[in-house]
Amino acid sequence: MRVFVVNQDKKPLNTCHPAKARKLLSLGRAAVWRHYPFTIILKGKERPIVTTEHRIKIDPGSKTTGLAILNGNRVVFAANLIHHGDTIRKTISERRAVRRNRRHRQTRYRKCRFNRSQPKGWLAPSLMSRVNNILSWVKRLVAICPIRAISQELVRFDTQKLQNPEISGVEYQQGELWGYEVKEYLLEKWGRQCVYCGATDTQLEVEHIHPRSKGGSNRLSNLTIACRDCNLNKSNSKIKNFLSGKPDLLQRILKIAKVPLKDAAAVNATRWELYRQLQSLELPVEVGTGGRTKYNRTRLGLPKTHYWDAASVGESTPKNLRAAKVKPLTIKAMGRGNRQICTTNKHGFPIRHRTRCKTFYGFRTGDMVRAILPQGKFAGTHIGRLTVRKSGVFEMNTPKGKITPVRHKYCQLIQRNDGYMYSFVVDVQ
Template identity: 30%
Template sequence: MEYENANRVFLLNKDGKPLMPCRPRKARLLLKSGKAFVVKKYPFTIQLKYGSYGYKQKVSLGVDTGQRHIGFAVTSQDKVLYQSEVELRQDVHKNLSTRRVYRRSRRNRKTRYRQARFLNRVHGKRDGLWLPPSVKGKASHNIAWIKRYLAVLPNPDLHIEVGKFDMAKMVNPAISGKQYQEGSLHGWKNYEYYVLARDEYTCQLCHKHGEGVKLVVHHIVYRSQGGTDRVDNLITLCTNCHTTKNHQPGGKLYKWMKAKKKVTRQLKGATFMNILRKRIMTAFPEASYQYGYQTFFDRKKFNLPKGHFTDAIAISGIKSVGQMPETVAMISQFRKKKRSLHEATARKGRKEANRTSKRNAKNTKYARGLWLNDYVHVIGTNLRGYVQSYLSKGAYVRLSDGLGNYVIKDGKNYISTKLCKLITHNGNWQKAEQKLLLYEFK
């Protein structure tokens, strides 16, 4: 298998119509000579200043949808022209929950006697398409990124992998018929009675039971960490084991729960993929769809390792892989606006009350000519990175390489702002070209 140097660059003609992607060297020459200019950063796209219609080959776009990562691959004949992975934020639900706690606490203190309102947001749910903000954001990003790539490709064939899961059968493989309507708690007063009976009124940690043993129903994966009230996420414990000490790192319950979490099946991903499938099919009715089992066999046929972008290559409908880039574009979402109104905990050693103290330095958006997520070059070195945070009132910055790692200079993860030269401003996305290891494809 032959390897190209890097991903192709997307190209538009003078009228904004897509042309075949070009090699990076050609793109650099066009930009340097002033014959083209940059129109998009994600994915990187340039537009010609002179008329050109060019020869357009048949192009396919493969998409591996998901709630955490989205894989993309652009193929033509037996060549992979471009491959990338988009990583979505996973902290939206946690941030909204934290904001809700602060808001309710504040309203309880400030407007204690105000009458509660329950119908002031129902208008957003009447269309039948309402989704929680965290789920809606991920579904919208899947659709939006597909449209981004379609906009810079000449008449591509769109191939998408979707998921369809029977979650009841995932919990109980033997389920059938009217059992789908009855559920796991059929015939029981509530889930506590069911869990106690299922565990035979025995503590699952110390195995004590009988008279004099007080039992409680406990979550394996805590609700604060995404756990649910499903019965397969609940266990029976006695009050002697269900203590604060045992919950702490090193405690008996902590060790047991840590091992148990690994085998507890979470259905959030399956639920999201069922939701996404309907929206994707509505947004792209002309696309070709397939499921994971077909992708698995196609990827094995091409001798490709497991990965979101390699799945996208198999999904694209390519017959054989003759050439492919030796790099993959890793694009990740960055939380640029940190709107925390006050600190969750008081800063150690503060000299004034927390309610009147200035905002934490972590919320600084701009300092000494640089904004958060700006892409900069460190003068005198070949180091580049995105502005991640500020230190010492903006005198120093921490830079990220786009892959979740700090840029290190002289053994330190912070760099003087004076040494940082702006390359380009950024929105809330970061990109890094990750080199692939050849042995992964043997």
């Protein structure tokens, strides 16, 4: 993994090798600027250094977003950004329940409010948080890396190229870019499951409804999605024979096959909003399709992870990628706490009140710390996110799990709370 470098004026420079960063730090010619992602700041006036154009690539997902920065064909940074939309949705509905309860008790009559519609283009807070997470990280990375371009996966498949595909007909060929676009289209059209048995978590293949050997065409209206077993079982038999015992399913398949998928079906509101927001950064934004991402990743021989998907987004993806020694950073959105003064038990009965103070012994909840525990069950060194207590006996959230008790005197601050938790453990999908 490369180290980010900023000069004395806090302008981003090219990344450097960790060994060079260590040397600069030990010689006193640089200081640590941030730990996550690791950034150093140069001291003194350095000669003007030429920076090269870097490109940030984004694969937005509902739970996890992949991020990758490329300098030419070298991957200099990769990260999995984990969103917390579920938590937001949960807290908002809890708040709503409490509000409803409160207004049901002894309160005066409240007249219905009339002007309560959402403005156009409004996204639910849980969805907007994803956009904001990604935008926030693009801005943070632009500040420490000479990023000059953005690539974003916007749609599942190319709607322009697939215009009226049911009518005009396409030559479907597996393994080519066109084939990947077609497959993404079919996955979307048939609901990402085997049409014959409904299997979802298996390898899905493109299947000819009317078999090729019996004169079936390669048109999209003759293609569907099936699991390997069903594909082999059906083989080259006619669909009427294969589904002779299930007339309802046969009717449904033949009906769906004829109807072209509307463009809107493949467009995701969150991704469009992200695209609009990224354009406001005044960097050129290249958009790619899910089909092309998959094609590039397969061509480059990379495993299926969010950050490798991100590195494969768009037409600008280089022919070969220098992907060795990439250690992805896991960035988990944690929010910045709440303003709740009174904590209740599950029945809504108040059990404790928040202290007026947030800082205890120099630490706040959310700080990333290194704790060196001399004894006890968790003796050893741990790096994690802190939850502070007034008593000075803290808790720590690490990739291996919760560690408690952690006394404040054993904690060393690494980075202040910035709304995210960091680790180098990859266990997200």
